[in-house]
Amino acid sequence: MATVLLLAITACESKSESDGEGAPAASTEPIVVGSTLSLSGAFAATGAIHKIAGEQFVARLNAKGGLLGRQVQWVVRDDESDQAKVSTLYEQLISQERVDLIIGPYATPNILSAMAVAQRHGYTMPHHTSVLAPLMTYECQFPGWSIGPKPNEFVPNQLFDAVASLPNPPKKVAILTNQNGSTDFVSYGSQSDQTGAVSIAKQRGLTVAPEIRYPPSTTDWAPLAAQVRDAAPDLVINHGLGVDPVNLLQAMAQLGYKPPLMFSLFPAPGPPLGLGPAAEGLLSVTIFEPNKSTLDKLGKEATEIVEEFKTRATDAKLPYTVFETQAAASWTAWEILVAAVERSGGLDQKAMCDKLHSDGADTTFNGHLDFDPAVHNFWRTTQQIKQIQSKDWVTVWPADRAAAKLQGPPAA
Secondary structure, eight states, rough: OOOHHHHHHHHHHHHHHHSSSBBGGGOOOOOOEEEEEEOOSSSSSHHHHHHHHHHHHHHHHHHHTTTTTTEEEEEEEETTTTTTHHHHHIIIIIIIISSSSOOOOHHHHHHHHHHHHHHTTTTOOEEOOOOGGGOOOOOOOOOOEEEOOOOHHHHHHHHHHHHTSSSSSOSEEEHHHOOOOOHHHHHHSSSSOOOSSHHHHTTTTTTEEEEEEEEOOOOOOOHHHHHHHOOOEEEEEEEEEEEHHHHHHHHHHHHHOOOOOEEEEEEEEHHHHTGGGGGGEEEEEEEOOOOOHHHHHHHHHHHHHHHHHHHHHHTOOOOOOOOOOOHHHHHHHHHHHHHHHHHSEEEEHHHHHHHHHHOOOTTTTTEOOOOOGGGTTOOOOOOOEEETTTEEEEEESSSSOOOSSOOOOOOO
């Protein structure tokens, strides 16, 4: 917290400098970016990734001269993974501290809270990870991770297409859903479009059993694990967050059970690898994994970013130091913010929003992005499916972009 306060104090001191005649020394003022992140609480394991990625991005940006010839400072507050605190903190950043720019927090509920404040004040807000497209109605919010305008259709169909390619594709699936907004949306859709993994599985002729919705506060995973074991599905789908899949896999292991295949929607990337054989074969979504074949295509700068992140994450004692989909989404959100400032030539919020709509943004890990307010600025998706193979995440689907072949259940 001391670092955060120092950033804020330094920013205020810089803003008060003058040229000796009472006029503000605009050319030397820092541009201050405000945000919150979940540095404690339920989302902390993933929030730490976004903090390191953001610090790295700002450092590299300043080394290249900053924005508009001015250095950039990032003031980040800990929202404690609490949606209510997010609103209060963004209100303080904008109304009291008068930050020049904002960037969104981590996790869809928090992003929705921040978005409401941004809309009230007319701020342009890039953000990292919200996929609940129908609720992202503010025209000046810009996602750094896109599963298209209908992720409730895209995610299940991509997964079912992938596993259908296996020699013995699943016929029976279990679907366990965290009742958080984004994960529940992918399973069940919205009030106006009740399409999701459950309905799509049934349309494809798959048996769904068990079908479970659990609260985000779940701590006792044994009953859920027992229901899955007793149903004996071919594929377990956990539309969960953070360490949900770890808790579920551990609970199943305690029962002496491991599902033939398992998919987790938004896991913290490191903890599943710590489970060893219990997590081997686990599937998830990704927009980027630093597999050699992928880095070879992206080139030198992407490789340098990946290597520097690993060094910073190691120094911060993160349990998982790989620059992967969460870090890439964070990096993309920062690049969108920079594009807004540079293309508009200033800090006018409406001008930045308009320029992103007209010109889009160029990004390192997702290429050129176009933003159409008619689909809530959700760009053409680059999402792939990854799998834990030999204690590492590798992209496995679609086949033409995969770094390894999708592996099915081991032979009996």
